[in-house]
Amino acid sequence: MADQSESSNTARRVAGEEDAVDGVRPLHVASPTNSHELEETFREATRLRTHFVLSGNRTKIDWGLAPRALELGVDLSRMPVIVEHEASDLVVRVSTNVSLDDLQLQLRQKHQRLALDTVVPNTTIGGMIATGLAGPLRYGFGSVRDLIIGATVVRPDGVRAATGGRVVKNVAGYDLAKLYTGSYGTLGAVTEAFFRLHALPETSQFLIFDISLHDIRSFSQLVLFSQVAPSAFEIRDACDGSGIQLGILLEGFEASVRERTSSLAGSLGQEPRVLSHPPEWWGSLPEDTTFKVTLEVASSQEFMAQMHEISGSSGQRLLVTGSIGSGVLFVGASQADRLPAEEIENLTHQVRSAATRAGGFCVVLRAPMGVRRSVDVWGTIPALSVMKRIKAQFDPFDLLAPGRFVGGI
Amino acid sequence: MNVPQALLDRLREIITDDQDLISDPALLRTFECDGLAHYRVTPMVVVLPTTVAQVSAIVRVCHEMEIPFVARGNGTGLSAGALPVGDGVLITLSKFREIHEIDRANQRAVVDPGVINLDVSKAASAAGLYYAPDPSSQQICSIGGNVAENSGGAHCLKYGFTTHHVTGVEVVLPDGEIVNFGGYKSVDAPGYDLLGAFIGSEGTLGITTKVVVRLLRRPELVKTLLAGFNSTSEAGEAVSAIIASRILPAAIEMMDALAIEAAEKTVQCGYPEGANTVLIVELDGPNVDVSMGIERVQHICESFGATEVRIAKSEAERALIWKGRKSAFAAIGTISPDFIIQDGVIPRTVLPEVLGEIAKLGAAAGIRVANVFHAGDGNLHPLVLFDESVDGELERANAVSGAIIDLCIKHGGSITGEHGVGADKVSYMGKMFNEYDLDTMQLLRCAFDRENLCNPGKVFPTPRLCGEVPGHHRGVHPLVEKGLAELF
Ligand SMILES: Cc1cc2nc3c(=O)[nH]c(=O)nc-3n(C[C@H](O)[C@H](O)[C@H](O)COP(=O)(O)OP(=O)(O)OC[C@H]3O[C@@H](n4cnc5c(N)ncnc54)[C@H](O)[C@@H]3O)c2cc1C
Numbered sequence: 001m002a003d004q005s006e007s008s009n010t011a012r013r014v015a016g017e018e019d020a021v022d023g024v025r026p027l028h029v030a031s032p033t034n035s036h037e038l039e040e041t042f043r044e045a046t047r048l049r050t051h052f053v054l055s056g057n058r059t060k061i062d063w064g065l066a067p068r069a070l071e072l073g074v075d076l077s078r079m080p081v082i083v084e085h086e087a088s089d090l091v092v093r094v095s096t097n098v099s100l101d102d103l104q105l106q107l108r109q110k111h112q113r114l115a116l117d118t119v120v121p122n123t124t125i126g127g128m129i130a131t132g133l134a135g136p137l138r139y140g141f142g143s144v145r146d147l148i149i150g151a152t153v154v155r156p157d158g159v160r161a162a163t164g165g166r167v168v169k170n171v172a173g174y175d176l177a178k179l180y181t182g183s184y185g186t187l188g189a190v191t192e193a194f195f196r197l198h199a200l201p202e203t204s205q206f207l208i209f210d211i212s213l214h215d216i217r218s219f220s221q222l223v224l225f226s227q228v229a230p231s232a233f234e235i236r237d238a239c240d241g242s243g244i245q246l247g248i249l250l251e252g253f254e255a256s257v258r259e260r261t262s263s264l265a266g267s268l269g270q271e272p273r274v275l276s277h278p279p280e281w282w283g284s285l286p287e288d289t290t291f292k293v294t295l296e297v298a299s300s301q302e303f304m305a306q307m308h309e310i311s312g313s314s315g316q317r318l319l320v321t322g323s324i325g326s327g328v329l330f331v332g333a334s335q336a337d338r339l340p341a342e343e344i345e346n347l348t349h350q351v352r353s354a355a356t357r358a359g360g361f362c363v364v365l366r367a368p369m370g371v372r373r374s375v376d377v378w379g380t381i382p383a384l385s386v387m388k389r390i391k392a393q394f395d396p397f398d399l400l401a402p403g404r405f406v407g408g409i
Numbered sequence: 410m411n412v413p414q415a416l417l418d419r420l421r422e423i424i425t426d427d428q429d430l431i432s433d434p435a436l437l438r439t440f441e442c443d444g445l446a447h448y449r450v451t452p453m454v455v456v457l458p459t460t461v462a463q464v465s466a467i468v469r470v471c472h473e474m475e476i477p478f479v480a481r482g483n484g485t486g487l488s489a490g491a492l493p494v495g496d497g498v499l500i501t502l503s504k505f506r507e508i509h510e511i512d513r514a515n516q517r518a519v520v521d522p523g524v525i526n527l528d529v530s531k532a533a534s535a536a537g538l539y540y541a542p543d544p545s546s547q548q549i550c551s552i553g554g555n556v557a558e559n560s561g562g563a564h565c566l567k568y569g570f571t572t573h574h575v576t577g578v579e580v581v582l583p584d585g586e587i588v589n590f591g592g593y594k595s596v597d598a599p600g601y602d603l604l605g606a607f608i609g610s611e612g613t614l615g616i617t618t619k620v621v622v623r624l625l626r627r628p629e630l631v632k633t634l635l636a637g638f639n640s641t642s643e644a645g646e647a648v649s650a651i652i653a654s655r656i657l658p659a660a661i662e663m664m665d666a667l668a669i670e671a672a673e674k675t676v677q678c679g680y681p682e683g684a685n686t687v688l689i690v691e692l693d694g695p696n697v698d699v700s701m702g703i704e705r706v707q708h709i710c711e712s713f714g715a716t717e718v719r720i721a722k723s724e725a726e727r728a729l730i731w732k733g734r735k736s737a738f739a740a741i742g743t744i745s746p747d748f749i750i751q752d753g754v755i756p757r758t759v760l761p762e763v764l765g766e767i768a769k770l771g772a773a774a775g776i777r778v779a780n781v782f783h784a785g786d787g788n789l790h791p792l793v794l795f796d797e798s799v800d801g802e803l804e805r806a807n808a809v810s811g812a813i814i815d816l817c818i819k820h821g822g823s824i825t826g827e828h829g830v831g832a833d834k835v836s837y838m839g840k841m842f843n844e845y846d847l848d849t850m851q852l853l854r855c856a857f858d859r860e861n862l863c864n865p866g867k868v869f870p871t872p873r874l875c876g877e878v879p880g881h882h883r884g885v886h887p888l889v890e891k892g893l894a895e896l897f
Contacts, residue, residue, distance in 0.1 A: 088649055089756045089787075111655065132597070143597065145605050146573055153849070161849035162842065167754045169786040170823035171559045171609050172830055172841055173868065174850040175572070178605025187601075199655035221514060225537065227629035229695050256697035294595040298514035327595050360595035381600045383588040389856040390601060393875075406600040 010037040011078075019073045021053045022066035023369050029073040034080055035152075035160060035191055042189075043158030045072055045399060053401045054185045056097060056124035060131055063366050064184050065377055068403035074189070076126060082192060087112060090197045091149065091166055096126030096190050107197060115141035115198045117283045129190050132182025135283040136232035136249060139325040141198060144181050150194035151177040155187075156395040166194045179390070186405045187394045201251035204231075207261060207272035208279060209246045213308060216301035219246060220324055222267055224297065228260040233325025236281045237304060239311035239318045244304070246324070247282060248272075286319040286332020289344075289367040291351050295358035297327045306354040307331060316347060327360065336367060341374035348375040378406040412453050416474060420456060420498075423466045429457040429504070440499050443486040444546075448832055452479070452493030459504045461579065461587060461618040468616065469585030471498055477862045480612045482523065482554030485546045487750060488831025490558065490611050490867055497865075500616060502553050508532045509619075516624045517576065517594045522553025522617045526560075529622060538624035541568040544827070545735055553617045559609030561827040563660040563734070564691070566785035568625075570827075572608040579619035580607065583858040593621055606853060611829050612864040614857040628693035631659075632703040633721040635730045636688045636710040637681030641665055641780070642761035644686040647713035648784045649758060651690065654709060656702045661785030662689040665764075667744070668737050668779040668792070675740035678733030681717040688715075688784065689734055737781040738792070745777070745794035747803070749810045753817035754826040757787040763816055767791055770812050774805045778813075788826035789817070815840070830868045839870050848873060 011033070015026045032038040045052045052072040055061055082095040083103060087110040094103055100118045103125065107113050116128065117135025129151075134143040141147065150164030153176070163176035180190050211219050216235075223233055223246075232249035248264065250257045265271050295303055304320065311318040316336070322329035331351055336344055348364065355362035364377040381387070384407040391398075391409045403409075412432050424430045431437055432454045441449045453476075458464045471478045477497035484491055493499045505521035508529065512518070513536040518529055526547040529540040543562035544550055550560070556578060561570045568574075577591035591604035598604070607614055638644040641663070648661055664672065666685045672678050680687050690706050692699045703720060710718050721727035741748050755763050764780065771778040771793075779792040791813050795806035814824050814837055824830070824837040838847060847869060855875035857863070865872065 086756065086758075088653060088758045090652065091756075132602070142569070142573060145602055146569065155849060155852075159845050159849065161846045163846065163850065165821070165823050165841075167756055167787055167822050167826075169561060169565065169570070169754050169783070169788045169826040171570075171827055172824050172834075173838065173847070174853050175559075175605055175609055176850060176853065178572075178602045179853065181605070182597075182602055199657065202655065224516065225626055227626070227695055229698075252695070252698050253701050256695055256701065259697045260695055292597075294592055294597045296515045296517075296594045298512075328597055358595075360592060361597075361599050363599045378599055382598070383590055383603055384600065385586075386582070386588060386603060386856065387601045390853065393852040393856045 010041050015073055021070060021073065022062045024066050024070045026070045026073040029075055031075045031078045033078050035154065038079065038154055038189065038191065039158040039160055041074060042154055042156055046157045046397065049397055049399065051399050051402055054189050056126040057099065057122050059120045059123050060127050063131060064404040065372060067401055076189060079191065085110060091168065091194055092197055093166065093192060093194050094125055095192050096129060097124055099124050100128055108200065111200045112197045113200050114147065114195050116144060116147060119283060119285060125193060126190060129181050129193060130183065130185045136234050136323055139233045139323050140231035145178045147196050148177045148181055148193055149196050151180060151190050152192040153180055154189045154191055156400040164194065168196045184401065184405045186391060186401050186409055188400065203254045203257045204249060204251045205257050205261060206275040206278055207248045207250065207264065208275065209268060209270055209272045210243050211246055212244065213305060216304055219268060220297065220300060223248065224325065226264060226267060228264045233323060234282065235320065235322060235324040237320045239308050239320060247279065281321060285330050286321060287334055289333045289336035289371050290365045291331040291362050292365040293329045293331055293351065293355045293362045294360035295327045295355055296360065297325065299358035300324050303354050303358040310350050330365065336371050344371050344374050352379055381406045416476060419470045420454065420467065423463050424456055424458060431455040440481065440493060443484040443489060443491040445487050445489045445833055448489035448492050450493045450495050452499040453496055455499045455501060457501045457504050461581065464500065464581045464616055464618055465585045465587050467498065467500060468581050468583065471862060472584045475860060475862065477865050479864045480616045482551035483549055485550040486554060486558065486831060487752065487828040488833040490829050490831035492832045494865060502551065505618065511536055512594065513538065515594050518622050518624055520552055520620050520622065522551060522620060524552050526550050526552060526555060533624050537627055539627055540574065540622055541625050542571050542574055552620050556608055556617050556620055557612045558829045563662060563783065566661060566783065567657050567659040572605060574623045575604065575608060575620060576623055577621035578604060578607060578617050580615040580617055582615045583863040611831060611868050613854060613868055615863065630696045630699040631691065631693040632699050633727045633730050634690045634703055634706055635680065635719045636715040637684030637717045638686040638688065638715055641686045641764045643714045644688050645760040645764065647688060647710050648760065650709045650713060651706055652757065654705055656705060658690050658785060659693045660689065660691040662734050663782055663784035664734065664737060665780040667777060668781045671740035671744045671779065672733040672737050674743045676732050676736045678729055680733055684716060689730055741779060741792050741794065747795050747797045749793040749806055751791045751793060751810050751813050752825050752828040753789050753814050753822060755787045755789065755817050755820045755822035759820045760784065760787065763820060766816055767813055770809050774809050776806050776809045778809065787822065832867055835868065835870045
């Protein structure tokens with residue numbers, strides 16, 4: 001079925017149902033196999049004013065909103081695979097079609113890691129950068145934007161450009177790698193990235209504390225002000241009165257982890273369950289409809305109390321997970337897709353106002369199409385006018401993933 | 410440069426206190442340079458606003474009258490980033506001095522851009538917290554300047570740079586609009602990471618009028634080790650071995666013989682007798698980790714030929730070790746009448762090789778180079794020594810200094826690790842990045858400052874005309890032309 005377009009050698013095929021992006025099916029799918037073909041594909045798309053959307057392993061392809069228009073899918077999975085691990089410099093150069101798990105396997109051979117978690121199974125580096133999604137380790141090491149030190153991007157007009165570099169410390173020019181991180185593929189394709197790495201710890205230990213709602217504030221303040229230097233500080237709460245779990249990851253020398261465990265148990269006045277492997281809920285998103293909520297860390301108790309209230313009153317079961325230490329939580333509503341549209345709207349409104357009161361934001365991270373169509377996925381975005389001007393500079397004809405991102409970008 | 414009366418009139422409406430609007434040529438001269446004093450331009454007028462509304466109004470006037478403007482913090486920058494424009498307005502933020510809030514529970518501080526870096530930590534200390542980025546200039550530089558430069562410090566090896574410690578900024582855009590980037594006290598605000606793009610943009614995307622910073626818990630234990638070596642390459646290998654041993658020190662600093670000599674002369678820091686190179690390694694964190702880690706570091710230093718290893722036993726001993734390092738730039742003045750402070754980055758692993766090459770460059774030109782640097786992250790600060798009164802020395806020193814930056818680029822590093830590009834390094838940008846890279850960065854600039862009025866002439870060798878969109882066809886859509894599509 002592959003046909004060759006007139007001016008490029010990039011493999012193209014007629015799109016099928018499986019190529020739909022959020023219900024919108026492109027006419028064709030191009031699968032460039034090198035940067036030159038990718039640039040040519042973009043240039044051609046711009047010349048012909050073709051609307052296009054990028055995809056990797058398609059694990060998060062239905063996040064954000066459906067594209068307003070789509071003629072061409074660009075599949076990045078057949079691009080060359082590059083992993084250059086500069087172990088003694090603690091950096092890696094990696095092509096974005098590599099899966100995060102595969103990258104970690106390679107880094108592990110030299111006792112190193114990219115200190116980011118696989119939040120969505122099979123995610124590629126590209127998908128992780130596009131969504132900027134980080135898991136539990138963000139408490140100790142920061143998020144994707146904190147660990148990316150350079151990138152190669154291909155702009156919607158086919159121009160390839162590099163930003164940042166392969167050294168951690170570098171302030172030459174604008175930090176476009178951060179701009180591309182979390183941009184949902186609306187500014188171009190990130191084809192390669194450089195990341196700062198960390199050494200694997202000698203030991204890791206997960207401590208699980210069972211607490212109740214009114215202990216959240218005092219417990220979390222004790223952890224935040226403790227000297228145990230956790231690598232992760234997570235919460236899991238099914239909001240059904242079955243109890244709240246706080247998970248703390250301690251890493252380092254074995255003797256130190258032991259000592260810190262007992263010191264933390266002492267100051268929290270509770271013996272934790274100690275696990276050498278993460279509990280099954282660790283770092284995974286709730287199923288189905290998921291809100292991403294950010295908040296000021298000191299407001300987490302009030303926020304959780306509101307989640308309990310909503311959970312009890314609406315007949316909804318909410319499940320909250322996430323980095324309570326960083327103030328980034330995921331609120332899952334498992335039956336949202338069965339609710340009538342106005343109740344979903346109402347639920348979104350309630351979670352969002354709780355987030356706003358807690359000094360943060362709430363976006364619908366993922367949800368069945370029906371849910372996303374009936375709610376305001378992104379909410380009110382500050383400085384939106386600046387974002388729109390950026391989009392207009394990078395993609396003046398609004399061809400790349402139009403309408404997927406905030407404020408119609 | 411004569412100030413247009415219309416501009417003065419309009420600025421006077423905004424700034425009513427005469428002292429805060431300077432147009433007297435003699436007074437203007439105070440503002441003609443930053444820490445890189447051989448670049449000098451007298452601005453047309455200097456304003457010292459005290460409120461965001463004033464900053465916004467001033468910028469609006471400049472925007473309307475198409476007059477360039479430059480923000481200035483405390484003028485300690487080392488890349489002529491705050492260099493005024495001759496026919497422009499210099500907006501000094503030094504009167505924005507309030508620390509609005511130390512929010513202990515959220516571990517945040519909300520501060521004005523003119524607040525001195527160290528003052529944030531001082532204000533937070535009662536809460537057991539501190540602000541981690543610690544440039545050597547921390548007693549004099551401003552937080553607004555730090556945000557503009559994405560400043561680092563000795564401890565950024567472990568803790569990162571300004572960009573990792575700022576969660577929100579209030580910005581006056583180049584057209585006068587006031588906006589907020591970031592999540593204020595929360596992280597991960599939705600939409601493009603404008604905060605990440607803004608930090609380190611060297612005052613070219615707008616003026617910072619408020620900053621929310623992260624505060625950290627003071628570490629339980631800090632240990633500082635000083636090791637003397639016979640050569641920089643031995644010390645360099647020790648650094649690599651420390652990093653490979655899975656320890657992440659808070660800081661690893663290195664000084665070579667010439668830098669040690671200058672420091673000893675000035676502050677008598679008592680570094681190991683006869684050492685050709687010293688390493689300062691500092692570990693911080695939980696007790697056991699630090700105690701075990703420092704033993705490992707000691708062992709590594711010894712096995713790589715350290716002639717002497719000392720671990721500070723008291724705060725006084727620790728302070729003395731750091732005093733030598735922190736005085737190094739100033740101390741160079743005792744061994745040379747003039748010097749250039751260079752700032753470049755190389756991958757840590759090529760450290761010994763590059764130091765060898767720098768020595769050769771210096772020897773060939775008859776110019777001495779002292780080396781002081783953040784060895785842990787490969788950030789070199791070679792000090793190129795010369796005597797301006799000797800004919801041709803300045804030129805030779807400049808040539809050596811430039812060649813060092815070429816070395817950094819050749820080895821895959823960066824032309825600047827923390828001092829920024831400013832006006833000083835614009836000509837190197839084209840060596841590190843190609844025209845497409847620079848063009849893409851300037852797309853961002855065009856989204857903020859179409860008219861190129863906000864700190865013009867900095868960072869980029871040539872401004873981009875924001876109207877032009879390369880590679881794009883204007884006129885009738887090709888598909889429409891072919892009858893394949895309709896416009897609607
Ligand atoms: C002895 C010495 C040691 C130093 N050590 C270090 C070090 O260890 N690490 C390091 O990173 N730097 C170091 N520096 C460089 C310098 O201190 C930093 O770059 C600092 O951040 C500059 O702050 P400032 O307030 O002096 O800014 P200025 O020099 O006034 O301005 C610097 C840049 O910031 C812009 N700017 C200032 N305020 C604002 C604002 N409110 N809004 C928008 N733009 C603004 C200016 O336009 C300019 O481009 C050192 C300098 C000296 C003199």
